[in-house]
Each structure stands twice: as structure tokens, then as C-alpha cells.
Amino acid sequence: MREAAPADRATTAARPSLSERRKEALRLDIAREAVRLFVSQGVTSTTGDQIAEAVGVSTRTLWRHFPTKESCVRPLLTAGLDAATDQLRHWPPETGLLDFLTRSCRHGTLPSADPAVLDLIRMTPTEPALRAVWLQAHDDALPVLTEVLARRSGGSADDLRVKVHAATVNGALRAAAEDFAVRFADEARASEEDLAACLHAALHAASEGLPY
Template sequence: MERGQTTQTNGRPSLVQRRKEALRFEIAAEAVRLFASRGVTGTTGEEIAQAVGISARTLWRHFPTKESCVLPLLSAGLESAIDQLGEWPPETGLLDFFTGLARNAVLPPATPLILDLIRMTSTDPALRAVWLQAHDDALPVLGELLARRTGGSADDLRTKVHAATLNGALRAGAEDFARRYGDDPDAAGSEIAACLLDALHAASDGLPY
């Protein structure tokens, strides 16, 4: 493998890339724990680096600001939802698909941290900006997914509007779940799927104004 190569010939991430992503996820997790216990303003990037066991220089190579350290955790939840949408059968409507997910959804191990973080995005402007960035990054991926499904183009206005609507519903559903079930240790995947389904129902109802 050539130096700097990040993807294997089979399309899977290389060991170097996997280690890099694991470190970024560890940094994100420690950042959330420190933000939750000390507050965002009361936490420095150097303290996050120390908690992970790396140098501040290494931390800043991965993230431009201390708030942006949480981006991998926020992106993980979105990527999970997009991965599930990748299994969306052609003959099944979106609402029916999410109804099925609601019956069998399983929360990933990092969910408590992600929920803590999502709740913090409602009160901290810098973290809010990172949350919105995660959704902005996901928008073209959703657009391509919808375009492949319809045989259209991701650049079509209609596709862009649908992608933005789906993106907004995913964000609102996740925020609703974090608010309603964040302190409930018994909350399950079915609850977050139900919140997402409620948000999608609201989106599919159209604008009643």
C-alpha cells in the first residue's frame, strides 16, 4: 500500500483511516463528557486532548475548534439513518418503511452521549452550528439517494426540496427524541423511530398555510 493511501482496493477504509476515525470518535466522546460536566466555555481544547491522551497539536490537526470536536458523534447518528434509508425497498413508501423500522430499531451504544450532545445544541450557539453543519453535510447524500430512487437528478429543484424536507424531519425527530427520552434509560430504538416517523408525517402533510 502506498504511503497516504486511505482506501483498500476492495473499497473498504484502510487500517490507517479506521484508526483515524476511531481517534476522532474518541475525541468527540471525551469532548461531550467534558462539555456536559464543565460546560462548553469551561472546557479547553487542551483539556480534551489530555483526556484522550494526545497532544493539543494532534487535536488541532483533526479539528479546527473545540466545538467541532463533537462533529463525528453528530454525524454518526445521521449516517446511521442514511444507511438505513439505503435499505429502503423500491416498492415501499417512505412512511411505511419508517413504520417498519419503528418495530425493530436498535439504538447504537453511543446513543446516550449523542442525546446529551443534541440537547446541548439547543442552548450553545457554537454546538448548534456544528449540529447544523452535520445536516448540511448530509444534504447532498440524501439528494443522491432520492435521485437514484426516482431516476432523476440530484440537481433538480424538486429533489433538492425533498432532500431538504427529509433532512429537516430527521433533525427535528432526533431533537424531539433527545428532549423527550434523553433521561429515560429504558428508551429504545422504537421510540426514536417513532419520533422520526412523527416528523415525517408532519413533513408529508405539506404546508397547511
């Protein structure tokens, strides 16, 4: 029997198991049903039992995956951030951050705008519990961005300058998502070019520094 080559073993190790993929698929189903119910009847009026019933799982299963009904939406919020941080691992040395992320968005390398995510982001200003989940998702992404920028600069993730730059990029990504969600609230489907324009504007403002 042929032994797996190192590249084969690396690919196998990097690929999530079937149970992990099923778990992630279930978490996304729960997130989408939670958003649908939150939008149609409000967060306060929605219960964990209703979300579980909409997905077709027991309430006990729901609470095994999420501690609160509001946290059910987290997989949708983290998906875009995870994709952006993963994309940064393939950031070419000769390309600037602004150009790379904008180009990735235009070419469809980053996820396209998900209507459920946009609905969710539009709710965060008036729903404190959802806002907390949204901000926590960005806070959790910050160490990853810091490591990426540290490697890029040859510096340390503990360097204050690197931390500030990572926080700036993180804030720009959040501001771009929120601006896009509000600006295209009445559009049936905004294009990748529209999303890229919002992202480019936010990162460009961040790269200008403080003009005050």
C-alpha cells in the first residue's frame, strides 16, 4: 500500500473532517433561520425554540451550539471575516493591502454580499445583543490580522505600531460592511464592484492616517 506523500498528508490534515463540515453546515442553517425570524418578527419576539423548530433540530441541540439566541447569528458574521483573513495569507509581497483586498473582492475571491448578512448588519445598530456579537466577531479576528501584518512587516505582533495598524484595518473592514449594508438596503442584489468600492473607500481612508 502506497504511503501518502507529504503533500497528500498536509492536504488531508488541513481538510475538515466530515463531522466538522456537517457541524459547520448546521451552524450556518441555524444562523440563517435565526436571521430570518429576527427580521420577520423581531429579536425580542423570537425564541430559541422557534429557531430550533425552523431548522428541524431539538432546542437542546441548538443550545449545544450557541449559548444565546442572538449568538446563533455568529457564523454568518464570522464567515466574511474568516475569508478576508484567510485571503491575506496569500497576499503577494509586491502588492499593497488596499489594492490586494479590493482586487480580491472584485474578482470574487472574497464572498459576495449575502442578503442574510446584510439584513443582520442593518439590525445591529438597534439591537444591542446583536451588536455585541458583531463587535465580538471583529475582536476575535484582530489577533489574526495582527499576526498577518507582523509577518508582513517582519515585526512582532506585540509591537504597538503593528497592533494599531491591525486595529485600523479591522475597523475599516467593519465600517465598509456597515456602510455597504445601509447604502444598498433597497437593492435586490448589489454587485461585487459595489462592495469593492465600499471596501476600497474605507481602506483608503484608513491609509490616509489621521488628518486632525
